[in-house]
Amino acid sequence: MRKPLAWLGQLLAYAALMAFIGYLSAAPAYTPFDANKAQLKLSFRHSGPPKVECRRLSPEEIAKLAPNMRRSLDCPRERLPVAVQLELDGKVLYSAAIVPTGVWRDGPSNSYVTFAVAPGRHRLTARLRDSRRADGFDHERSADIVLAPEQVFVIDYRADKGGFLFN
Amino acid sequence: MVRRFAKQLFERTERVFDAAFSPAWNPFHHLGALGWYFFWIVLATGIYLYIFFDTGIINAYQSVDSITHGQWYAGGVMRSLHRYASDALVVVVFVHIAREWAKDRYRGARWFAWFTGVPVLWFIYICGISGYWLVWDRLAQYVAIETTEWLDTLGIFGEPVARNFLNGEALSDRFFTLMVFVHILVPLFMLILMWIHIQRNSHADMNPPTGLAVGTLATMTVLSLLFPALSHAPANLDTVVTSVNLDWFYLSAYPMLNVLPGRWLWAAFGGGTVVLALFPWLPRLRRPPVAEVSLPNCNGCARCVADCPFEAIEMRARTDGLVFEQEAVVDAGNCVSCGICAGACPTATPFRRAGGLVAGIDLPDFTVATLREQTLAATANLKGEARVLIYGCLQGPPIERLAGDSVGTVRLRCSGHLPPSFIDFVITRGHASGVIIAGCRPGDCHYRLGGQWARERFAATRDPRLRARVPHERFVQVWSGIAGKRELERALKQLQARLAGLGLYRRAEAAPAQTAVDNA
Numbered sequence: 283m284r285k286p287l288a289w290l291g292q293l294l295a296y297a298a299l300m301a302f303i304g305y306l307s308a309a310p311a312y313t314p315f316d317a318n319k320a321q322l323k324l325s326f327r328h329s330g331p332p333k334v335e336c337r338r339l340s341p342e343e344i345a346k347l348a349p350n351m352r353r354s355l356d357c358p359r360e361r362l363p364v365a366v367q368l369e370l371d372g373k374v375l376y377s378a379a380i381v382p383t384g385v386w387r388d389g390p391s392n393s394y395v396t397f398a399v400a401p402g403r404h405r406l407t408a409r410l411r412d413s414r415r416a417d418g419f420d421h422e423r424s425a426d427i428v429l430a431p432e433q434v435f436v437i438d439y440r441a442d443k444g445g446f447l448f449n
Numbered sequence: 450m451v452r453r454f455a456k457q458l459f460e461r462t463e464r465v466f467d468a469a470f471s472p473a474w475n476p477f478h479h480l481g482a483l484g485w486y487f488f489w490i491v492l493a494t495g496i497y498l499y500i501f502f503d504t505g506i507i508n509a510y511q512s513v514d515s516i517t518h519g520q521w522y523a524g525g526v527m528r529s530l531h532r533y534a535s536d537a538l539v540v541v542v543f544v545h546i547a548r549e550w551a552k553d554r555y556r557g558a559r560w561f562a563w564f565t566g567v568p569v570l571w572f573i574y575i576c577g578i579s580g581y582w583l584v585w586d587r588l589a590q591y592v593a594i595e596t597t598e599w600l601d602t603l604g605i606f607g608e609p610v611a612r613n614f615l616n617g618e619a620l621s622d623r624f625f626t627l628m629v630f631v632h633i634l635v636p637l638f639m640l641i642l643m644w645i646h647i648q649r650n651s652h653a654d655m656n657p658p659t660g661l662a663v664g665t666l667a668t669m670t671v672l673s674l675l676f677p678a679l680s681h682a683p684a685n686l687d688t689v690v691t692s693v694n695l696d697w698f699y700l701s702a703y704p705m706l707n708v709l710p711g712r713w714l715w716a717a718f719g720g721g722t723v724v725l726a727l728f729p730w731l732p733r734l735r736r737p738p739v740a741e742v743s744l745p746n747c748n749g750c751a752r753c754v755a756d757c758p759f760e761a762i763e764m765r766a767r768t769d770g771l772v773f774e775q776e777a778v779v780d781a782g783n784c785v786s787c788g789i790c791a792g793a794c795p796t797a798t799p800f801r802r803a804g805g806l807v808a809g810i811d812l813p814d815f816t817v818a819t820l821r822e823q824t825l826a827a828t829a830n831l832k833g834e835a836r837v838l839i840y841g842c843l844q845g846p847p848i849e850r851l852a853g854d855s856v857g858t859v860r861l862r863c864s865g866h867l868p869p870s871f872i873d874f875v876i877t878r879g880h881a882s883g884v885i886i887a888g889c890r891p892g893d894c895h896y897r898l899g900g901q902w903a904r905e906r907f908a909a910t911r912d913p914r915l916r917a918r919v920p921h922e923r924f925v926q927v928w929s930g931i932a933g934k935r936e937l938e939r940a941l942k943q944l945q946a947r948l949a950g951l952g953l954y955r956r957a958e959a960a961p962a963q964t965a966v967d968n969a
Contacts, residue, residue: 284471291469295476296668303536304676308694312704314591317691325615327608383607394601394609432688436615449616 319398320429322368322375322406326439329390330362330382330412359388365411366393367419368437371404401429408437408446421445455551460932467890472928474661478892480545482657483665485643487541490534490666492636494527499633502583504625506617509585510683517679529673532696535577537669539698542573550728554895557736558649558759558785560729565646567726572639577699579632583625588693590614590684595703602711616686649783651760652898738813739784742777744768746796747809749775752912753790756865758897759783762790762810777810787896788812788866792903795913798870799824815862824871827857828880835948837941838881840867844895845888846933851941857881864888865899869906869915876923882948883923887937890930900928920954922947 315321336357344352363379375397383389406427409419421439423446429435438447463477470476476483501524503512516524546566549555555563581592597611613619647653657665681693695703705714724731740753740761754762754777761783764775777790790810791797797808797817806818828838833855840859841848848858861867864886872884886903894900905911907926915924925944929936 288469288471291465292664295466295469296664299537299540299665300668300672303533303540303698304672306697307532307536307678308676308696311692312695313692314595314704314707315689315691321689323615325609325612327612383604389607392609394598394611432691434616434687434689438615 315432316398318401318431320401320431320433320435322370322397322399322435322437323395324366324368324376324397324408324437325394326366326410326437327390327392328364328410328412328439328441330364331414332357333360333362333387334358359386361388361391362414364391364393365419366439367407367409368397369407369409370399375399399429401431401433403428406437406448408439408448410439410446423448452551452553455547456553457932459548459551460930463890463893464930464932470661472891472893474658474664475892476541476657476661476665477544477548479654479657479661480541480548481647482654483541483661484538484545485655486657486662486665487534487538488636488640488643490669491531491538494531494534495636497527498524498531502629504629505622506585506620506625509583509625510680513584513586513680517677521677525677526670526673529676529678530669531580532678533669533672535580536696536698537665538573539577542570546725552895553734556729556734558761558783561649561783562646563729564726565642565648567722569639569642569646571722572635572642574699575635576632576639577696579628579635581696581699582628583632584680585625585684587681587684587690588695589681590686591690591693592700592703593684594690595706599706599711599714603715614686620686649760650897651758737786737815739781739786740779740788740790740810741813742779742810743807744771744776746807747773747776748795749773749777750795750809751775751777752793752795753777753810756789756793756898756902758787758789758899759785761785779810785896786812786814786862787899788815788862789896789899789902791817792863792866792868792899792906793913794868797868799868799874800870812862812866815866817868820859820861820867820871821874823859824875825880827852827859828875831855831857831881834882834950834952835945836881836953837883837885837944837948838875839885839887839937839941840864840871841887842866842889842895842899844931846927846929846931846937848887848937851938855945856941863894863896863899864903865894865896867903869913872907872924873916873919876919876954879953882951882953883925883944885925885927885937885940885944887927887929887933889928890933891928893930904928923951923954 336355339354339356344354361382363381365379367374368376376395380391380393381387382391404427405424407422407424410421411419413420425448427435427448436449439445440447463475466475466477472478498516501512501516503509517528518525549563578592578596582589594611594614597614600606601609601611613621613624647655702714749764749767751764754764761780762777763780765778767773767776791808791812794808794810797811799806799821806821808817811817824838828836831854836855838857838859839848839851840861842861842864845864852858867886875881875884888900888903889895891900902911904926906913907915909915909917925940927933927937927940
């Protein structure tokens with residue numbers, strides 16, 4: 283026969299387990315993002331141009347290739363980075379040259395970055411370069427936007443939909 | 450130093466739990482079994498929830514809400530049990546790891562259970578995190594975005610996975626189907642790993658005792674009724690999540706993503722996992738020689754196989770031409786050199802004279818013959834009527850300081866290392882008036898089953914049995930563990946007081962009830 287004190291001890295142990303699990307399974311609350319801010323999210327998947335232009339092979343070069351591998355053009359796979367710039371109210375918020383993905387750097391350039399910004403009215407400009415030019419940008423879109431607190435504003439780039447998309 | 454402190458902490462805490470729960474129900478003695486138990490609860494409640502769960506961006510939240518509120522008495526409780534048992538699983542697993550480390554039960558031949566247990570941690574977390582995803586509330590939104598952003602830092606995906614959560618339009622129902630698949634498939638792999646984890650343990654403890662099982666289930670159920678698991682508001686990808694009630698057992702790494710680069714965290718967790726898996730070799734245990742079989746003395750009785758706690762012995766066809774069908778063969782990779790096999794061997798008796806004392810299976814560096822010599826040496830110069838010999842296992846209470854004019858001591862690898870015939874030998878041959886065996890607390894044997902087998906042998910319910918002719922008032926068992934010095938001193942004092950009136954054994958003595966002292 284177990285003593286009453288032992289039963290009480292068990293009860294206390296179970297109560298402690300219950301309190302420990304019950305509390306930490308949903309508390310304390312965590313604040314991952316300031317409720318008085320809005321979020322800008324820049325994300326796109328876009329390919330830059332090949333780093334080197336295709337070159338026509340000479341007949342001698344073609345002859346050196348295995349018969350089943352012969353081709354008239356040599357097109358190296360590597361692509362150039364895609365340059366992107368984000369400007370908010372005339373100040374550069376983000377500027378980066380995004381390297382292509384893939385072991386041979388021949389995949390699209392992927393971007394996914396977020397920024398916490400003050401809510402309210404803003405002038406937003408997004409620029410992108412996907413050519414071989416050394417500076418400047420090939421695509422640009424500007425808009426006046428009004429951000430509410432906690433709002434997520436997405437900036438995407440879709441060549442098939444005409445360029446930058448602001449949502 | 451740290452480990453010694455941790456070991457003492459566990460030892461003292463467990464003694465308190467022994468008093469409340471009894472050693473048989475002590476949850477610290479069944480942490481692995483409790484892990485299995487919580488896994489089964491999670492599985493059973495998960496199957497129930499799956500029946501009513503609907504995948505899809507809107508359907509997922511609505512179906513969980515319906516389960517929680519529409520049938521709070523069944524589905525709601527099941528959902529809460531599902532969560533709380535998952536949390537309890539994390540708790541017991543980490544305490545299990547800490548305890549095995551503190552008590553140094555993971556090195557040498559025991560590396561296998563440790564090594565195979567480490568990946569289970571990843572599976573537990575994948576299951577838990579993917580489960581939170583399925584509810585598709587604000588917490589799920591936070592978990593989904595943080596997880597995919599974190600995964601993207603690995604740079605192994607062709608397209609950022611987090612782009613799936615850019616906004617409501619980007620999200621696909623198929624993603625939920627994938628997550629359900631992950632949430633169901635991963636536990637199945639985990640089950641296989643858990644099964645592998647216990648493969649080198651014989652009589653693996655997979656079921657907690659009924660009392661403990663009922664107590665924990667009742668606790669989880671009461672918790673579920675008092676504080677049911679509830680959803681946050683529905684996910685909305687057009688707004689950012691600003692406050693969440695995290696399940697800190699599963700999601701405590703996520704706040705770190707706000708302050709540390711994701712790749713650092715991957716490196717920390719990946720590196721931490723590798724280091725943890727390599728613990729059994731940091732540093733490597735100096736292993737004593739493993740048990741050896743002496744075929745001329747082995748009659749193939751298989752008692753050593755039945756008693757080995759680590760599946761280190763098997764019976765094979767006889768190779769030496771003797772009339773017996775089988776012989777014992779030791780798997781050196783599994784043997785922890787505990788000597789429990791020698792304690793089980795019927796030939797390991799100090800009464801043997803013909804051909805010297807060589808057991809059928811024995812420890813080369815601590816043979817039964819050595820044990821006999823140490824027994825004789827420890828008792829040779831004892832004086833007085835109340836002469837006591839104390840056999841103590843290496844993990845039991847300290848015995849050497851108790852040695853004196855009337856008290857001799859002999860250290861064993863494990864209490865199961867002692868053939869019961871030694872107690873008979875010491876008492877009935879008059880080497881001492883009484884014997885004490887001091888070992889680990891019940892349920893906490895360093896070699897898993899040595900203490901249990903020893904108690905059963907002394908109670909004559911397991912072979913080799915302690916002979917009935919041994920007067921049990923002269924034999925005391927003290928199962929008080931390494932911190933049980935006081936219990937041992939008290940038992941010695943009581944035994945010596947009793948022996949003072951008895952003196953050395955006389956053949957005419959009867960055998961009354963045995964005296965057992967433990968920390969209960």
